[in-house]
Amino acid sequence: MSPTETTAAPRGRKLNLNALMVEGRALVALVIIVAVFSALSPNFLNPDNLILMTRHVALNAILAIGMLLVILNGGIDLSVGSSVGLSGVVAGYLLQGANVPGTDQVAYPPVWVVIIIALMVGCLVGWLNGVLVAYLNVAPFIATLGMLYVARGLALLITNGETFTRLSGDKELGNTGFLTVLASDPFGIPFPVWVMVVFALIFSVILNKTPFGRWLYATGGNERAAELSGVPIKRIKVTIYLLAGMCAATVGLLLTADLPAATPKGGELYELNAIAAVVIGGAALSGGRGTIRGTMIGAFVIGFLVDGLVLVGVSVFWQQVVKGAVIILAVAVDQIQQSIQKSRAIRTAAALPPTTDAPTEEMVGV
Amino acid sequence: MKRKFALLLIGALTAFGLAACGGSDSDSDQAADGDAAKGGGTIAIITVDPSNPYWKAEVDTAVAEAEKLGYDTTVDAHGNDPDKQNQFIDGAISKKVVAIILDPAGADESIGAVKKATDAGIPVFLVNAEISEQGIAKAQIVSNNAQGATLGAQAWAEAVGGKGEYVELFGNPTDNNAQVRSDGYAGVLSQFPDLKLVQTETANWDRAQGKEKMEILLSAHPNIVGVVSGNDEMALGAIQALKDAGKLDQVKVLGFDGNDDAVAAVKAGEMVATVLQPIVTGTTLAVQYADDYIKNGTEPETEKQAIDCVLINADNADKLNGFVLSE
CATH class of the missing domain: 3.40.50.2300 (Response regulator)
Structure with a gap:
């Protein structure tokens, strides 16, 4: 019975070590990227440029946080890019003045109402994803792929293919403030960056300190076991897709305010960058493994890489090759690391006589 | 209404990516309204991406001109995807449209599609972009x-x-x-x-x-x-x-x-x-050529025509509205 003792005692340290190694890899990648680009371009570490790049990172990072929740469950959400476009367009439509159905009147809702409605649109798309996945047993890839088309089509329908640009509102109508708030720079830091920080903190607490967070990791690790031990897996699924949709709607609002224009094409292919950030951050697509911290680092890796390549003037085609190679490399290294750890753990366990209380075992990690 | 409907359809098509299923069905219900001579048959309009205002103007112009001349229209968007373009061409052939107005998806990639329609006896009129072979399409009207x-x-x-x-x-x-x-x-x-x-x-x-x-x-x-x-x-x-x-x-x-x-x-x-880009002029011309060919069998004198672009600066910006420059 001594092996159980050895594993039980240093548990906290073991988890930390494991997490550190997973994130460490992404962090090493980030350090390399920063070092290389700052050597190649004197402007890379310029504070203004760092703030600029962080603003670019922020949108992807917020999406990636939502994506992480879904991936922790072993799912995937391909619809977030379209939700970005749809919620942005809804916000643009309401700010321009929405026709009240059945009358000739045009409604100009105040900005906070616009924001809430746009967020609810994102939540609704996410909720539908969740219901499809949890209750109708549609594979997440298929359900959200379908929703990718549906949401994009709805965005095109609303705009009639056009771009909404009158977003600043009118003082007399009382709907000003969308741009002045969402595209502002409180304390010199762009608004999207603040949103990213707040989201990261909140979701970090949710994942680590709440039953919901523990349940989510459990469902991703072994869904059947989690269900048998009383975890409400269907409710959890609906919630995570809903939250991913909300994150997407947030990005939609920020993107629309940043441009400032609501285009039905907004957010196209954003889902792929979000998935890349989550995976580079050390999450497993099979679920159960991944952290907010890692995901944030992953988002910075992707963002700094993309912007850095433009900054040093690498040719457009090479930019894509390099970006793809970094994603593959990051995940490949992760897999190698995993299998080395696993085989080492097995070997150690096999080599050890059952009675030995080996202190080395904890260093290996499982 | 009609235009709205056509665009709705484009949206729905884009939404479901069901390009393959010959989604060009927007004609039937449009035939119902308007007593104008709608006996002219159907012209298929295949464009790139109507969420871009430029191509939206192209579609709107083509639909308006064709309906004015007494045709029904179908509208599809291939998004520069030659495969989708092929499917739309197949759909148009099986529907036996009287002409195709096409904004081609690639100069080389589109040759096959245009040839297929021409071989099936359907005249193809290209607008906005060209294909790299002549003698297949009836006209290629591009902006210069x-x-x-x-x-x-x-x-x-x-x-x-x-x-x-x-x-x-x-x-x-x-x-x-x-x-x-x-x-x-x-x-x-x-x-x-x-x-x-x-x-x-x-x-x-x-x-x-x-x-x-x-x-x-x-x-x-x-x-x-x-x-x-x-x-x-x-x-x-x-x-x-x-x-x-x-x-x-x-x-x-x-x-x-x-x-x-x-x-x-x-x-x-x-x-x-x-x-x-004189997209409105060019598209109108293409539809008129199509009409002339259908009714009288006359082919345009020159297949390839480049319409000159106009510089818009502070002096004449006021006169421009929806891609049309008023004199």
């Missing part, structure tokens, strides 16, 4: 992108005083027109020894990407005096980036297409100039 780029570049060079560093925003690299326009710009600007192109970035015709790329380009080259852009959407993104950085006074922006937002920017003095 090279001439337009030359016009734009000259006006822009004058605005920056022919001196300084500038950057270029390049369109979707797989689109023929991106290269033609870029070459047109280079042809003019390389003659100014003091003008130096410091970097070219692609922003895929897209406004959000235009802004993002411009922001980084400003970090890399803080002292640029201008931006030449392959289309208006990217230019508008660049203008916003310049506004945010407080550098719009220092940097002159050139667009291309002449869409409404760009014209507004020209009027506001934010964009030096844009180049109007």
Whole structure:
């Protein structure tokens, strides 16, 4: 019975070590990227440029946080890019003045109402994803792929293919403030960056300190076991897709305010960058493994890489090759690391006589 | 109503990606309304991407002109995907349309599709872009992108005083027109020894990407005096980036297409100039050729026709509305 003792005692340290190694890899990648680009371009570490790049990172990072929740469950959400476009367009439509159905009147809702409605649109798309996945047993890839088309089509329908640009509102109508708030720079830091920080903190607490967070990791690790031990897996699924949709709607609002224009094409292919950030951050697509911290680092890796390549003037085609190679490399290294750890753990366990209380075992990690 | 319906359909098509299922069914219900001679049959209109104002104008023009001449219409959008284009052509052939107005997806890729329709006895009239073989389509009506780029570049060079560093925003690299326009710009600007192109970035015709790329380009080259852009959407993104950085006074922006937002920017003095592609003229002409061919069997005298572009600057921006320049 001594092996159980050895594993039980240093548990906290073991988890930390494991997490550190997973994130460490992404962090090493980030350090390399920063070092290389700052050597190649004197402007890379310029504070203004760092703030600029962080603003670019922020949108992807917020999406990636939502994506992480879904991936922790072993799912995937391909619809977030379209939700970005749809919620942005809804916000643009309401700010321009929405026709009240059945009358000739045009409604100009105040900005906070616009924001809430746009967020609810994102939540609704996410909720539908969740219901499809949890209750109708549609594979997440298929359900959200379908929703990718549906949401994009709805965005095109609303705009009639056009771009909404009158977003600043009118003082007399009382709907000003969308741009002045969402595209502002409180304390010199762009608004999207603040949103990213707040989201990261909140979701970090949710994942680590709440039953919901523990349940989510459990469902991703072994869904059947989690269900048998009383975890409400269907409710959890609906919630995570809903939250991913909300994150997407947030990005939609920020993107629309940043441009400032609501285009039905907004957010196209954003889902792929979000998935890349989550995976580079050390999450497993099979679920159960991944952290907010890692995901944030992953988002910075992707963002700094993309912007850095433009900054040093690498040719457009090479930019894509390099970006793809970094994603593959990051995940490949992760897999190698995993299998080395696993085989080492097995070997150690096999080599050890059952009675030995080996202190080395904890260093290996499982 | 009709136009709305056609666009709804495009939206729905894009939404479900059901291109394959010959989604061009928008005609049947349109035939019901209007007593005008609708016996002319159906003209299939196949465009690129109606969420872009430029192609939206193309579709709207074609639909309006065809209906005026007494035809029903179907509208499809291939999004520059040759496979989808093939499916739409197949759909049009099986529906036995009387003519196809096509904005082709690639100069080489589209030859097969055009040939297939022509072999099936359906005349094809190309608008906006060309295919690299002649004698298959009945007409190829393109806007003269090279001439337009030359016009734009000259006006822009004058605005920056022919001196300084500038950057270029390049369109979707797989689109023929991106290269033609870029070459047109280079042809003019390389003659100014003091003008130096410091970097070219692609922003895929897209406004959000235009802004993002411009922001980084400003970090890399803080002292640029201008931006030449392959289309208006990217230019508008660049203008916003310049506004945010407080550098719009220092940097002159050139667009291309002449869409409404760009014209507004020209009027506001934010964009030096844009180049109007005569898409409305060209599309109208294509539909009229189609009508002439169907009713009288006359083929256009010359297959390949390039319609000259018009420079839009502060002087004539007021006269432009929805891609049409009033005299």
